[in-house]
Amino acid sequence: MKNLRITKRLLRRRGSMLTEGIIACLILGVAIGMLVPGLSAIGRQRQAMRFDTLAMIELNNIADVITKTDAKTADVKVSAWFAGRYSDAVFEMEPLTADDAVSKDLLNGLRLTIHRPQAEGMPDQKVSVVVWHTAGAPAP
Amino acid sequence: MKRSCFDSSIKTSCRRGALFHYYLAYLTLVSSVFLMAGTVLHTILQSEQTDRRVSMFLHSLLRCERILRADANTATPAIESDSAMTFTQTDGVQMRWSADRGILTRTEKQGDETLKSDRFLFPAGSTIEIQSRDDGATVFRFLEPSFFVKYSAVGSGALNRHKPIDEALPATPAAAAVQPVTEIILR
Numbered sequence: 001m002k003n004l005r006i007t008k009r010l011l012r013r014r015g016s017m018l019t020e021g022i023i024a025c026l027i028l029g030v031a032i033g034m035l036v037p038g039l040s041a042i043g044r045q046r047q048a049m050r051f052d053t054l055a056m057i058e059l060n061n062i063a064d065v066i067t068k069t070d071a072k073t074a075d076v077k078v079s080a081w082f083a084g085r086y087s088d089a090v091f092e093m094e095p096l097t098a099d100d101a102v103s104k105d106l107l108n109g110l111r112l113t114i115h116r117p118q119a120e121g122m123p124d125q126k127v128s129v130v131v132w133h134t135a136g137a138p139a140p
Numbered sequence: 141m142k143r144s145c146f147d148s149s150i151k152t153s154c155r156r157g158a159l160f161h162y163y164l165a166y167l168t169l170v171s172s173v174f175l176m177a178g179t180v181l182h183t184i185l186q187s188e189q190t191d192r193r194v195s196m197f198l199h200s201l202l203r204c205e206r207i208l209r210a211d212a213n214t215a216t217p218a219i220e221s222d223s224a225m226t227f228t229q230t231d232g233v234q235m236r237w238s239a240d241r242g243i244l245t246r247t248e249k250q251g252d253e254t255l256k257s258d259r260f261l262f263p264a265g266s267t268i269e270i271q272s273r274d275d276g277a278t279v280f281r282f283l284e285p286s287f288f289v290k291y292s293a294v295g296s297g298a299l300n301r302h303k304p305i306d307e308a309l310p311a312t313p314a315a316a317a318v319q320p321v322t323e324i325i326l327r
Binding site: 018021022024025028029032035039042043046049050053054056057060061064065068069079081084085 | 162165166169170172173176177180183184187190191194195198201202205209320321322323324325326327
C-alpha cells in the first residue's frame with residue numbers, strides 16, 4: 001500500500017513536469033507570435049524611412065534641374081537610379097494655387113511630389129517640395 | 141493473474157521506462173524552446189544591426205547632400221578624379237571633397253591654411269564615386285553594401301580604412317543582386 005502511494009506520487013510529479021513544459025512552450029509560442037509582426041513592422045518602417053530620404057534627395061535633384069537649367073518643366077522626370085529602385089513611384093508636378101501660397105508673390109511656385117501607392121503592407125507615401133524660380137525667370 | 145506496474149517484482153523496471161519517456165519528451169520541449177529563443181534573439185540582433193546601418197547611411201547621406209548643394213550653389217566645381225573634387229569660391233576658399241571607401245571627407249582651405257574639416261561616415265562596404273556627366277552635372281554616386289556579401293567590419297567604413305582593399309571591399313558576386321545606388325546630382 002505504501003509502495004503504491006509513493007509510485008502514484010512519483011507519476012503525478014512526472015506528469016506535472018511535462019505539463020509545465022507544454023505550458024512554457026505555449027507561452028513562448030504566443031510571445032513569438034506577438035514578436036514576429038512587431039519585427040516585420042520595424043522592417044516596413046525602415047523601408048518607409050529610406051523611401052522618404054531618397055525621395056527627398058531625388059526631389060532636390062529635380063529642383064536643381066528646374067531652377068538652374070533651361071529644361072522645360074514638361075521634360076523633367078525622375079532619375080534612372082530612383083526609377084530603378086522604386087518603379088511603382090509616381091512623380092507629379094503642379095503649379096501652386098492661390099490657396100497654397102502665403103502671398104501672391106509666391107504664385108509662380110511649383111510643387112514637386114513623389115507618390116508611392118500602398119503595396120505589400122507598406123503605407124501610402126507622399127514626399128513633396130515646393131520650388132520657386134529665381135527672380136526674373138518666367139513663371140511655369 | 142494480471143500483473144501491474146505496482147507489483148513489487150516489476151516496480152523498478154516500470155518506473156525506469158516511464159522516466160525515460162518523460163525525460164525524452166522534456167528534452168524535446170526544452171530543445172525546441174531554446175531553438176525558438178535563439179532564433180528570436182538572432183532575428184532581433186540582426187534587425188538592430190540592419191537598423192543601425194541603414195540609419196547611419198541615411199543620416200550621412202542627408203547631411204552631406206545639404207552641404208554639397210550649398211557648396212555647389214556658391215562655388216565652381218572641378219573634378220580631380222573619380223574620388224576627389226574641389227569647389228572654389230570667388231574669395232579663394234577651396235572646399236575639397238574626397239572619397240575613401242566608406243568615408244567622404246570635406247576640407248575647407250584658404251591657401252595653405254585649413255579652415256574646416258568634416259567627415260561623413262557610411263557603413264562598411266559602401267563605395268562613393270564622383271563623376272562628371274556630359275550635360276555638365278556633377279554626380280556623387282553612393283553604392284550601398286551588398287546584402288549578399290559579408291564585410292570584414294559591420295560598423296562604419298572607417299573601421300575598414302587600413303585594411304587591404306580585397307578584404308575591406310570584397311567583390312559582389314555577379315549572380316547576386318546589384319548594389320543599390322543613390323545619386324546626388326549637382327548642377
